[in-house]
Amino acid sequence: GAVVSQHPSRVICKSGTSVKIECRSLDFQATTMFWYRQFPKQSLMLMATSNEGSKATYEQGVEKDKFLINHASLTLSTLTVTSAHPEDSSFYICSAEQGNGQPQHFGDGTRLSIL
């Protein structure tokens, strides 16, 4: 149980393009979803926390207008990288939490490459 699906797994696109990444909890309702960014050979850095039906809470230094997060239902959150540039290239990972102190379950990540 507790499967999180992230799509797409890899995106290659031109600079200036907007890219949407989906994160779905397949067999549970996620009260909270998290978006992380991971640079090569680095740890995961939390970008934002998203609760269903409310605005996401962004970590310090993360541009909310650049990284748009929508959490429209208890099983789906989306991250849109707007007007992406090469410096936005990274590995983006989402996680979902059932609540009640249960651990976060992670998606398989999205490799974003901006040319």
Place this chain on the structure above:
Amino acid sequence: AQSVTQPDIHITVSEGASLELRCNYSYGATPYLFWYVQSPGQGLQLLLKYFSGDTLVQGIKGFEAEFKRSQSSFNLRKPSVHWSDAAEYFCAVGSGGSNYKLTFGKGTLLTVNP
């Protein structure tokens, strides 16, 4: 602020040997502690977690970890490593309760020699 230190960036062991990956944390109250494993290009898989109770925690794939409050440590161990254990291992601390945030260590890359 909470923080996690994984002192070993890269560890190499022989298949069949024992393994210990170190993790030290900084947190003002009783932490929620986790070990995750990441294979190349993949997401994170939860190995085990500590919330409260018995300080020796058993996880999947034969891993265990021991919470030592006096040392602020949560080291991961496995008595006999398999080649398939080669991966990146992350220790994380959470603030507890619902909607808690995780803070990750920088990870330890495990290489297993045949």
